Amino acid sequence: MGSTSLQGFFGCAGYSATHWMCRRDSIKVHCAQCILNSVKEGLPPLQKCGQWADVFAEINGPVEGRLYFPQVELLEEIVRAYPNATFFLTFRSVDRWYHSITNFWSGLGAKSKKRTLRDEMVAANITGGPRDFRDRDFKDFFCKHVRRVREIVSRSNLVEIDIEDPATGRLMADMFDIDEGCWGRANVNFDLHPEIDRGQSVNVPHLILGKDMIRGKNGTMRERTLPKY
Template sequence: MKDNSQRPINSFYLQFILIIILGSAILFLRAVTVLPHLQSDSEQALRDAFSVTKANRELGKPYLVVGYPKSGTTSVYQFFQCSGLKTQHFCCCGDSSDHPPCEGSTMAVCILKNMANNRTMLEDCGDYDVYCQLDGERPVKAFQDTPRGFRGVLLEDGSLELHRTADKLDRTWLYRHFLPQHFHLQRLHEENPEATFILPLRDPEAWANSVFHWFEMRGRVVNEYIAFNHSIQRPGKQKAMEWLKRIYQEHTNYIREFVREHPSHVLVEFNIADPDAGKRLADAFHLDESCWGHHNKIGDRAKNISLKEILT
């Protein structure tokens, strides 16, 4: 006579396994629904990437664009400037230029100097309503006591990180892209606790391609990340695109999570490729959508800017 006592147990385990699989599938589908633009690199998935967090109250100033460069910051600048707000992009301190060469200082240099002198990051940098580009190239210079054959990249404490100019490999570390909206976001929050954060988004692959081909920005961004985390391995040209896509998505996640943890801020995020981007941005800030337009496409700007202007 056969022993059938194992059959109920097998049936129980089968049902248990099916429940686990079904539950996992539901959780996965929910994740895709909530964050579709993080689950796919396609522009179509980004098309609906728009939200205004806690927009049922007045938007606090200043307005800080916390997205990465080459994410439509020039279009955002043109939009707010056209709308009559005092707006900055790349240059600062009263300079009406929005791209290099600046008549005076860049916003990145102004912030770095303030940090070196224990001042608030945006102090005397123009007192703008809208800061569209906080980031920029770190200045490369030499002090009077800098050894011959060396130059240094400016750090937050005012010192220079020296590298030998005759050494081709060593001197590449002189070129770094200062990214305060990522590496100093906590301090920006502490000094501007009610600022409205603006996060313009684009397809990560399109962004990576733009950075990859915009002069030496790829190398400067890589160097900046490695400087803050020495465990990062230089990706190399073949893997650079995937690496850039990853850090872009990680920065997007970081900004969103930061606002969740710091509810004094309002986060306005939108996809610059969305045909309704202008309307959505205008609705969020109660402005005229006719001021929206795309600017600074690769090929147009690159024809008029020399490499020397970008790096100095």
């Protein structure tokens, strides 16, 4: 929910940003898999994911044929390992979120098989997650996850944004000193949102390599510092 827009925002500015896929030694691997592998070996969660990105916008992904959600299953481990990291909690109308996951391809298998994100979330058996396809179960999980994140992540490290608020681009620009023009819609399902001009949506690759300089507000530039793990 808004993860591609987050990745595109920071990637546009010049930061290294990844979504769904990670990279280690020039080999692409799903972030969910390398995070789980790291924790199983007693390592910090991102240790086997290459440790090259400034921003990990979406870390759930396939593990043994099912979606795995490190941001749920390993939330405490991630927060403990990276106490200085900034964590994002993205919001939108919970009704529109449920409608979206009910019609959005999960990323697993062929699109023709119509396995939606809702289908895969039930199959994933997420801790505290929905056990059937009723919308109330998903909405309950949505709210429980928000409360849990707020309990575990320090308020000084947590950024909450409404991806449907037209002011979000300006707020993000002010907060991170990044050109407001970098904020935009990405990964739009035009079948669900025919009202959105296709020219207003951008396609964002899974991996965006950082630049030497960061594109700040009002055209200012500053040197990019390497990520610290």
